[in-house]
Structure formats: structure tokens, C-alpha cells
Amino acid sequence: MAESKRKSLWNLIRAKSTAIRNFKDVTKEAGHRRTASDGDAVLPRRRSDLPTEFTSDRRRPRRPGANGKGKGRDYEIHRHDPGPLTDWPPSGMSSEEELSLAQAMQLISRGAPAFRGHRRPIPHAPDHCYTLYATVAGNHGDDTDAANLHDAMTQLMTLRKEGSGYANYPWETFEQPSYAFCFGKRAGTITLNHWVSLASVIPPSIPLRDSGVAPREITLDRIFERLQELERGLEDDDEDLMYKNLYRRLLRDPDKYLSPHKTLDKQITDLIMVLSRPDWIDFTLPKNQVATKFIYDNSLANAPTYHKFFHQLLLSVELDLRINSGLHLAEAKEKLVAQIPPSIQWNLALARRWRENIRVDRIGEQPDQIRLRFKLQKRQVRMLKRFIQMMKWPNLSETITCLKQHEAQGTLTGHISSHAMAFFSGLILPGTTFPFLIMNSLVDIDPDRATDDLALLTHIHPHCGFQYRGSYTYWTAASIVGKVLAPTCLSIGGWVGPARPTVHLDRAQIARIRQRKPPARSQTVTPDDVKTMNDRSDPLGPPAEVYPVKEYELVAPKMDEDEDYDYDGYLTDLVRIEMLHLRPSNANDSKHSITSGATSSDNGPKWFDASIHFAIDGNSWPLRLTFDVNFVYAWPCSDGPHPLFFDYVYESVRADKLVHVRDWNGVYGGINSSLDGSGMIHGGSKSFGLGSNGLGGGSKKGSNIMSAGGRTTTATDHTGQDQDNERVLVVEAFGVPDNEVLARAWCAHWGLSAVVADISKTCMACAIREAYAAALTVVILVDDEQKVENKDG
Numbered sequence: 001m002a003e004s005k006r007k008s009l010w011n012l013i014r015a016k017s018t019a020i021r022n023f024k025d026v027t028k029e030a031g032h033r034r035t036a037s038d039g040d041a042v043l044p045r046r047r048s049d050l051p052t053e054f055t056s057d058r059r060r061p062r063r064p065g066a067n068g069k070g071k072g073r074d075y076e077i078h079r080h081d082p083g084p085l086t087d088w089p090p091s092g093m094s095s096e097e098e099l100s101l102a103q104a105m106q107l108i109s110r111g112a113p114a115f116r117g118h119r120r121p122i123p124h125a126p127d128h129c130y131t132l133y134a135t136v137a138g139n140h141g142d143d144t145d146a147a148n149l150h151d152a153m154t155q156l157m158t159l160r161k162e163g164s165g166y167a168n169y170p171w172e173t174f175e176q177p178s179y180a181f182c183f184g185k186r187a188g189t190i191t192l193n194h195w196v197s198l199a200s201v202i203p204p205s206i207p208l209r210d211s212g213v214a215p216r217e218i219t220l221d222r223i224f225e226r227l228q229e230l231e232r233g234l235e236d237d238d239e240d241l242m243y244k245n246l247y248r249r250l251l252r253d254p255d256k257y258l259s260p261h262k263t264l265d266k267q268i269t270d271l272i273m274v275l276s277r278p279d280w281i282d283f284t285l286p287k288n289q290v291a292t293k294f295i296y297d298n299s300l301a302n303a304p305t306y307h308k309f310f311h312q313l314l315l316s317v318e319l320d321l322r323i324n325s326g327l328h329l330a331e332a333k334e335k336l337v338a339q340i341p342p343s344i345q346w347n348l349a350l351a352r353r354w355r356e357n358i359r360v361d362r363i364g365e366q367p368d369q370i371r372l373r374f375k376l377q378k379r380q381v382r383m384l385k386r387f388i389q390m391m392k393w394p395n396l397s398e399t400i401t402c403l404k405q406h407e408a409q410g411t412l413t414g415h416i417s418s419h420a421m422a423f424f425s426g427l428i429l430p431g432t433t434f435p436f437l438i439m440n441s442l443v444d445i446d447p448d449r450a451t452d453d454l455a456l457l458t459h460i461h462p463h464c465g466f467q468y469r470g471s472y473t474y475w476t477a478a479s480i481v482g483k484v485l486a487p488t489c490l491s492i493g494g495w496v497g498p499a500r501p502t503v504h505l506d507r508a509q510i511a512r513i514r515q516r517k518p519p520a521r522s523q524t525v526t527p528d529d530v531k532t533m534n535d536r537s538d539p540l541g542p543p544a545e546v547y548p549v550k551e552y553e554l555v556a557p558k559m560d561e562d563e564d565y566d567y568d569g570y571l572t573d574l575v576r577i578e579m580l581h582l583r584p585s586n587a588n589d590s591k592h593s594i595t596s597g598a599t600s601s602d603n604g605p606k607w608f609d610a611s612i613h614f615a616i617d618g619n620s621w622p623l624r625l626t627f628d629v630n631f632v633y634a635w636p637c638s639d640g641p642h643p644l645f646f647d648y649v650y651e652s653v654r655a656d657k658l659v660h661v662r663d664w665n666g667v668y669g670g671i672n673s674s675l676d677g678s679g680m681i682h683g684g685s686k687s688f689g690l691g692s693n694g695l696g697g698g699s700k701k702g703s704n705i706m707s708a709g710g711r712t713t714t715a716t717d718h719t720g721q722d723q724d725n726e727r728v729l730v731v732e733a734f735g736v737p738d739n740e741v742l743a744r745a746w747c748a749h750w751g752l753s754a755v756v757a758d759i760s761k762t763c764m765a766c767a768i769r770e771a772y773a774a775a776l777t778v779v780i781l782v783d784d785e786q787k788v789e790n791k792d793g
Contacts, residue, residue: 086554098547110639111640114538115134115769145184146183147185161348170197174430181193185633188491191633196530205282213251215250226245268323275315290418291309291427298370372413381403417440420440420445454466466510466511467508468508475495475499485612487744501580513610513625516626533773556764574656581622584606585607610624612741634755634757634770641765653731655731655732658746665777725777729778752778755767
């Protein structure tokens, strides 16, 4: 069995891989999309080019055939300036004209992002397991929807499998979903790719079968001696020396007399088999992903664990250097890394972090005699100082003073905590641990004894936050409270803050937030949605021979067209956050599906149900943050605004009227009775009814809803017939940040994820199309430029 495993891996190393070639094909296909920005002549696509059957219920119906009015008539298509459109049809063009594909792309698609989904199989996993991704092309420039990793302080949450620098594509990282493409540019948002990746089906970690191959016994000083030698690189230019260093020190060569394993492929196979033993530390388990907890204690009592950790690390470094040897073909290297089991990939990630950030200064026979040098320490100190200042830490001055003292004394990595050691050393595994490493380092350095009550922050329970000194609260970016309050805060290092305090927590107390999964009928991404993403969100609509001008419309927020729209008042005082309310929850409640993993515990932090109370036009409206929804930052477009195809159905509502919109698109089956499980909206002195279309009525001024055609209607204008469960609710949350918080809280209340679009960067049409691409039915519009103008004014 072991021999066959060796042979398969040898063949894998030696075989000519097609991975790079396939990758180039995907890149070429994604980079030469049917968009005007390509500048290439594109042949018309006929309707027959589309798949004849779609299993996705998100697919829009095809529009009528092109043999309608105007077909065959010789209309002259005028040339138009490439500047932004202000009217539709453009000046000099009739609504009865029909455009060819090239003309339509120039006039409608120019600068509009095009969305493409990808489904990739998982090696060694069943067919029903897969990973999903999304890529975008078409807009001009380098602007994307992802936050800058350096500015967001999240660069250590991701690690590229091959090469240096950041990943170019989300499938290139060790951690999945990839945190190189996770956080959106707007606080509390994620990228389209991360939203799609959350629907991936990743199998649970399966323990590797014992290969029966054991390493040689080795002393601690010999381990560090070899680690120090490998700092200069692998001796791959001397085959005999490389063989001796591996098989005389670490492994046994079963074929040393007949066929010594002097080639890289055989040595890689032997190292993989040794690391497959079940008695090594399994870093795929969340409880083991703070790697420094195994080496922080250098006492004799912890010596066996200390020795085991570095023995495993040395074997991993030997394997990583051989995989990345310059003697390997790039395509063979890529295919090999993809086939390595997850537990060994995490060993490689740990080895990479060690090689990049740590050096051995002194070797000894006991753990307390070892001295390490941390290359990242000064950079990490600067990062923590910036984190403290941006978070407006209540004990800022004393904490920075204490940080400087620890740095001067050289005690940052060995005398504070294992979390501080991980943060300052840079020995950080990619994934979700980093936000807790940076915050726990801050809490541990703060000399205030009150921080002892904040010592139980852990990545095992990521949906949490805390209050400190009664001044501010801080929430993880994964918690629903952080996602909703983010417009009023900063989002850095995986944390959202400083946020408003609450009277429901002590001066220093941790709160774990109970979050439920969104309703089953709520739209979620499926593999079919990903497969048809490009067709369902095409700026031109379904492929056709001609594109009638009258089938498109230039859409924009309706604030300038509504006579009752008091924009100045809307910007200032119509919506205000009253309070953040935290109610202790029944952690033993098993009636609902809970994503936060709430369990009753007398010793750990308490669980809470969160809600936010808003003051809206004289009434108080509580919105429960019940569901773990997400907010997708819209991909920027260029040369906008863009016309919108008529089949992208939407309705608009102002943020202050949003509380009267209920059960949007019938998520709860269109019933109009109060649902305790869903947390129905109750506010003010009236109870508002629920129409079949999800639009409530009964407010003092009426619930004005703006239709897709720009006609301002009321909820009673909708009959509920021929409802489109894909239609998008566009929430105009311009003005003060409280308006956006209200829109996000409404989404968390009803269990609807949303696209958040800055109208100064993404036009309304592109935001609606992205909602269709992401299988979402809510778009929240904001305007940062308007906010800046009001501040300057």
C-alpha cells in the first residue's frame, strides 16, 4: 500500500501537468468577456447559444423574439460621445431604434462590471463537495470591491500557496474561503466572491491513515541546528548532501541499498508519509490554530510538547522547501500542492510563516535555552499602536506606555501570553484567528485590571463583542452587531469599533451574540446560480440579434422626482439610533437553528439577543438583529450611469419608510400575522398590516414605494398578482450613517442579505444587476460624496 502511494506521488511530480494551461484558459476566458472595455470585435451570440435548460429558479425569463416592431428598418445609429449618459434614449436616437451587439455594448455595457461564477472540485472529496468563486471584469481601472489588506490590517489572515505576495485569485490561498478576497471596502461588508464562497460545500477534515513510516528520533538541539541551516535555503544543488541531511538526521530510507531516494519526488513522498501519522498536531482543528500555545511555555513540564511541535515544524520546512525548489516545473508544483491533504497543507502554511518571520539565534538542549529572533516584531508593534489609536481605546495612553516598556525590555513574545507571542512573532496561521490575536494582545498589554474580565475572547466563538470602561463597545466583523453598526464605526483587524455603549453590559464585559441562520426560503446562492451568474446579470439581457432601445431605461434614485421627498430633512433628523439593546438569551433554546453555537455555560461569557431601537418621525422602532445576514459591497463601475434592461425588476423605498415593508418577496410565505419566531416589526402606536406583496401600510404619511418605471405608488397600488420573487428592493439610505444602520438592521430583522452600493462609485443599474448575480433581493444605496459635501458645508 505504501509502495503504491509512493508511485502515485512520483508520477504526479514527474508528469506534465495541465493545471497552468487550464488556469490560463480560465483567465483568458474571464479576461475576454463580452464587454465593451475589451475593445475586440465580438460576434453576435444567438439565443440558441444559451443552455436549453436551467435548473436555477433565479434565471430571468427570456424576452420576446427580436422580430418585433422596427425589425428590418434602416435606422441610422448615431455616434455618441463616450461621456456619461444623462438621458435615455440619448439625444438624436429614437426609442424605436434597434442596436446591433457592437452598438449595444458600446452604449450600454461600456464600463459595466460583468460577473462570472466558478465551481471547482475539491481533491480527495466526493463529487457533492466543491468550492464556489466569483470573478468580475469589464470596468476600467484597478478599482475592486475588496478592502486593501494593509489598510484593513488583515494581511496575516491569508497566505498564498505558491510564491510570495498576495493571491491573484481566491483559489490560490491555503485558507478557504480566501481572506484575501473577504472584506469589502465599506465597513461591515464582504466581497461578492466571499458571499459566493460561503455556499461552498467543504467536507469535514478526515484523519489521515497511518502510513506506518516513523521518523528518526532527534534531540532538540539537533532540530534547531537543522532549522538554522535551512534559513540559508535547501541544498538542492548538491544531491548527495541533500540526501544525507534528510535520511541521516530525520528519516529512514527503505531502499538505500538498492535505489536510494536522492530525487526530490521520492523525498517529498517520504516526508508526506511521515507527516501523515495521526500522532502529530492537527492544525486543521480550530482549537490548535493558535500555534504558539504549544511553545509559549518553555518549562520542563511542557518540554515533550515543545519538542514535538518543533520536530513537526522541521519536517514541514523540509517538505515546503522541496516543493518550492527551483528544480520543479511550475505546473507540476501547482498540481502537487492541490493534491496534498488539508492537514499537511496546514503544516506547510506553518512552515511558510516560520521561514518568513522567525530566525534561530541560540541553540540549546532544553526549551529555556533556545533564543529566537522575530523579524516582524517592530512592524507588529507599529500595527498595534495604530490599532489602539484608531479604535480610540479608553485606556489609550497607559496602554501605549506599557507597550513601549515591553518592547524596550524584550518581553513582548515570552512574558505576556501565547496570543501576544503569536501576534508579535508573526507565527500566525491564516484564517479566523488573527482578529482575536490582535485584540487579546491589546487586552493583555493594557495594565487596567478590569481587562481581566475580557480574557475569554476566542476564535472558537467568533460572534461576540465586549464593552470596556462603559465608554465604547467593540464587535467582531463576523458578528451581526458589528455588521449592522459598522457604518458608524471603523472596521480594522477584523473588528468593528468604537461603537456606542450599552447599559445592558457591565463596564468591562464580553457578550456572545446569538445569531440564527436566515430563513430557508430566503435566497441563497446555489451551484446553478453560480453557473448562470454571467447570463442572469448581463447588462444587455439575454443574447439576441438586435437590442431594442425601448427595452432599456436609465435609472437613478428618485429623490429628485418625488415632491414629498424632503432631502435636507432626510439627511439630518428623520432617523436616529436610540439605543443598542442586549437581552440575555436562553442558551438552551433548541427550537431554532443557531449559527453562533450557543451553549449554556455558567463559567463562560453570557449569550445575548441583540436589537437596535430607532427614533423615526416621532416613533420608536425596535429591530431585532436575529439573523446572520451579510452585506456585499458592490463592485465599482465606470462610465456610468448605465441603462438597465427592463427585466431587472426593482422597487425603491426611502430608509425612513423601510420599517413598513414586510416579508419582502414572501420569505415567510406571504402570511400577514405576527410571527414570533421571525421577530416581526412592532413599533410606534400602530400595528401595520402585511400585504401580499410585502409592502406594509399605515404610517402617518403613507408608505410611498417607487416602482421600476419611476412612478411613485403606495402599498395599496400593488395587487400581488404576477409577483416576481427575484425583484429587488432598493433602499435609499442617503445622508447620516444612521439611515444605513437602519437598512442593515431591517435586513438582519427579516433575514435578508443585501448589496451595499456607494452611488458615487457604482451606478444604481449595476448594483441591481449585482444583486441578481448574487441571488439577493435587497440593495442599499449610500452616497459618501454627499456625506463629505454636507460635512464641508
